[in-house]
Amino acid sequence: MAIRLSARDSDFEARFAALLAQKREVSEDVDQAVASILADVRARGDAAVIEYSKRFDRIDLDAVGMKVSAGEIAAARAQCDAETLGALALARDRIEAHHSRQLPTDESYVDPIGVELGHRWTPLDSVGLYVPGGTAAYPSSVLMNAVPAKVAGVQRLAMVVPAPDGRLAPLVLAAAELAGVDEIFRIGGAQAVGALAYGTETIAPVAKIVGPGNAYVAAAKRRVFGTVGIDMIAGPSEVLIVADGTANPDWIAADLLAQAEHDASAQSILITDDDELASAVEAAVERQLGVLPRKDIAGASWRDHGAVIVVRAIADAAPLADRIAAEHLEIIAEDGDALSKAIRHAGAIFLGGHTPEAIGDYVGGSNHVLPTARTARFASGLGVLDFLKRTSILRCGPEQLRAIGPAAIALGEAEGLQAHARSVAIRMNPGG
Amino acid sequence: MAIRLSARDSDFEARFAALLAQKREVSEDVDQAVASILADVRARGDAAVIEYSKRFDRIDLDAVGMKVSAGEIAAARAQCDAETLGALALARDRIEAHHSRQLPTDESYVDPIGVELGHRWTPLDSVGLYVPGGTAAYPSSVLMNAVPAKVAGVQRLAMVVPAPDGRLAPLVLAAAELAGVDEIFRIGGAQAVGALAYGTETIAPVAKIVGPGNAYVAAAKRRVFGTVGIDMIAGPSEVLIVADGTANPDWIAADLLAQAEHDASAQSILITDDDELASAVEAAVERQLGVLPRKDIAGASWRDHGAVIVVRAIADAAPLADRIAAEHLEIIAEDGDALSKAIRHAGAIFLGGHTPEAIGDYVGGSNHVLPTARTARFASGLGVLDFLKRTSILRCGPEQLRAIGPAAIALGEAEGLQAHARSVAIRMNPGG
Structure with missing residues (x-):
């Protein structure tokens, strides 16, 4: 059984912080x-x-x-x-x-002074x-x-x-x-x-x-x-499901377990504003666990790292979701679009009851290599940009050099890099 | 005095490979x-x-x-x-x-099956x-x-x-x-x-x-x-200048020295098809070194890591430039645009005689934080994308799930992840 947290409890912040800080991976010193x-x-x-x-x-x-x-x-x-x-x-x-x-497009433009x-x-x-x-x-x-x-x-x-x-x-x-x-x-x-x-x-x-x-x-x-x-160094996989009372508890339980079956360090979290849904999901997880071939793994993950968090209003889920910065975020709620817009940190968002995360794992078309362990705060999923690099291109003529060269000379001298300054000056004063 | 290599020499490949392999940084074990x-x-x-x-x-x-x-x-x-x-x-x-x-733009589209x-x-x-x-x-x-x-x-x-x-x-x-x-x-x-x-x-x-x-x-x-x-872990700075006989040797020498003055591990390389230009640049470097406040640093860099490489035809510079994959690449040649297009690996390209690299260091507008030490083979200069992250978004309805769900189920089962398969199946067969 996963832990249950309620925003109504006085120790909520401490327990939520502890959940975030939980170490799921034994770091081997290799x-x-x-x-x-x-x-x-x-x-x-x-x-x-x-x-x-x-x-x-x-x-x-x-x-x-x-x-x-x-x-x-x-x-x-x-x-x-x-x-x-x-x-x-x-x-x-x-x-x-x-x-x-x-696929990004190349760019080339001429700025107002002709650079x-x-x-x-x-x-x-x-x-x-x-x-x-x-x-x-x-x-x-x-x-x-x-x-x-x-x-x-x-x-x-x-x-x-x-x-x-x-x-x-x-x-x-x-x-x-x-x-x-x-x-x-x-x-x-x-x-x-x-x-x-x-x-x-x-x-x-x-x-x-x-x-x-x-x-x-x-x-x-x-x-x-x-x-x-x-690429990024991947940690154990994780899912966060944000759901209101309109969601189907059996479907949510199935998605929590799909994540949990990866390995015992995987993490599945539900945030809901509905006590009844929370209890129904907890019960459904226990029921569904029984039929799974990988029930030992999924059970251990759910017991050790799973969490059900009950908030006062579904909008309160957004700041918590940002702190979790989940690899996978499912949103199943009446105003799912607004919730999605309010959340800044997630590797991938799966919207609506008919988008189980497993669709994204296999056939959705988007990438399933996503930032884990709260790295969605600064990292993106794998994409085409990871296999390209950008070369910047700059061209000045004599006029442009006259316009911005003096500033380059001033900065070169201020930084004590006279040869930098000189490489600009020599072109502005052909005698130099 | 920097080394001189000529593509006409029988040991050219060996000497060029040695130049590439040269260790410029003492790696301290800290x-x-x-x-x-x-x-x-x-x-x-x-x-x-x-x-x-x-x-x-x-x-x-x-x-x-x-x-x-x-x-x-x-x-x-x-x-x-x-x-x-x-x-x-x-x-x-x-x-x-x-x-x-x-600044990149967000994207949202519906594919042919409605996903x-x-x-x-x-x-x-x-x-x-x-x-x-x-x-x-x-x-x-x-x-x-x-x-x-x-x-x-x-x-x-x-x-x-x-x-x-x-x-x-x-x-x-x-x-x-x-x-x-x-x-x-x-x-x-x-x-x-x-x-x-x-x-x-x-x-x-x-x-x-x-x-x-x-x-x-x-x-x-x-x-x-x-x-x-x-971000990337930066090594010593470097410039590669590819120039034909139309280039001004004094300007090239100034640019080589602007790079060399950074520190003794910096590297400045000229590739040209013109023996006379090569000699004129070498002479100009010695002359200009004398007037530089940082002549000891620049002199050490030029002596220990500098190189002048003479190729048969200027087009031969492109494959060498790709192997060097320079942080900064200046191209000063009659057909500079064609050369620029032929070179795949460089952090930034500075085109034409009036674009000394120092302009890019200060006031060009493009970024001067660029990949060093041959990392331009896989890395880009710093840019706005380094401070953003991408969240992918996926939404299916019941119809889409019916269309692609079976493939997800098949793959989940093939991978031995039955809970993945089940999280899709449960939505297709509400009885399950």
Whole structure:
């Protein structure tokens, strides 16, 4: 049973603050181990990657090869059932259509004094996509990371996925093929991050690494940041549902549990102004838990991190939602649009009773890689912009230099950078 | 004297690769010291910040206060000369005008099957701006970091700047006032980064920290990344000039030296197809060095990291420029536009002989916070988007759920996430 908080209680603020401060992740101290793996991969390339894969994944890459062959991919696809492949293709198409609208436009304009300013967007040359192995190998995540990169125009998309005991999930390979992934390597962990960042004999280095991973992968990404770009470091997933008395408690319970089944550190929170709805949802969660294959995980998440918060008026949910800054925010209320507008911090908003978050996970078209752990206060979900970079462009002629050059000279001198000042002055006074 | 490379030489590729691989920064291992400072600030707040400021900056914050008062700012402004203040104001206005054009628009559309998709941009609530103290206290950097944040709509902009021996640069305070900075604290180092990230009794925590700093600041930013957002971690500055025989060698030499005077790790490179220009620039650099107040610094940078590269045809400069991926790229050539289009990786491009990079540093209007150390392969200069985040919005009705729900159910089941599948199914089959 999740905790119940009521805004009517005198200790509400303290308990809400405690909920926010709750640590859901045990931070493993793997930094030293990761640093030495990275240094080793940088120094010894393939040989180091092969050694670590033998040790951690019990796989002999000398025997099977690091790269997954076209034949293996075709064989994997043949193993998948047609309905799932069709669903993946629908998801791919919808993600592609939505993300295509995110392509930014270049700009070039001439300002009132004749200075030409602008910027140009170019895709990254190459991107590495980390895909976890084992039970957390989700084909939908492959699509969500790979499709925006391809929409952006990334020419080379190299995927790494660990193959513990040699096993790879067929659907993950099928999704990679569907998404247009260019290269797949059966490696994982910090050694895979190192291989992508520094390059090895087999793997050319990439410009950026995206995708989720365990504590080793996260620590490795943090360390190679700067050598390559990285995306956000993802924490456990979470949902906040804001609902009034018009909402269906069974549907809300199902959505809370969909979040909770991810892992025991996931978090599901309901905020409502309706005591009856709160109780009905709590009861429905207990009822529905019983039928779930992952009831142990979902039950632990709900018990340890779940919360039902009752506020006086539904509008009071907005400031609380902003403090939670949830990865996923469902709003199911009569005036849902007004509530949505009043909330500033959320990774993604799902509006109305017929938009369960799981739709966004798979086939809505928007991205499911979203900022977790309150980072929606400053970060956005993954999108096409993450695979592009902007080059600014500036052009002055002699007249413009005469107009703004003196100010540049004054600032250069004020900062003690005479060579800066001089590089402008020399053009204004050809004798200088 | 900088090195000279010629594409005609048989060892060109090896020497060019060595130039790219050259380490310009001594990476100090300050990570453990920084970790303990951060933990201490997190645990003890103001008391820890005051202690470290006493130790590192020789300042008694108990006596003078952490926050810089309005009176101090006014007094600082009064100390600045009118010409420099005027130049700062011009810079501020031009930066503001240019960055205002970067404000993105929200989107909302209905797709062919009736799903409503879109996104909304919101500014970060609060941003911390780190400004180095001492000789590297540049008022122009204050503008370049603060103005885009204010254009984005950030309500609270908190600046930290160390005051070694109690001293603050008046122009830095004046620039902060001009840019609309809301709070200024006279603290620096890892302790200032910790105070901004975790908050103290005096300083409310921020959502993101931007701005350059020394090795301690960089390590601290890397460590608090995730708790708050951070910008790129800046390395030594660099310029690449691509010029043909039509360029003025004295102007090029002045620009190479403007870069070199930043610090001894800065890098200035010329690529040209003209042997005579190469020699004339080399001679002009030696000549101009003599008159520079910072000739020791600029001379060391040019000697240790400078390079003049002669290619067969100016078009051959493009692939080399892409490998260098320079922070600043000047193109001074007859067909400069074509060259500019052919180059994919650069932080900023300065076109034509009358656009010295120093114009962009101060008054061009575009941002001078740009990706260094080859990170232009994956990163962009600072802009308004760095102070906004995007929330995606999705809405389905019953019809849309019927259309795409089955695919979501199929994928949820394929991923072993039955509660995901169930949260969709329960709405399609109200009996379930």
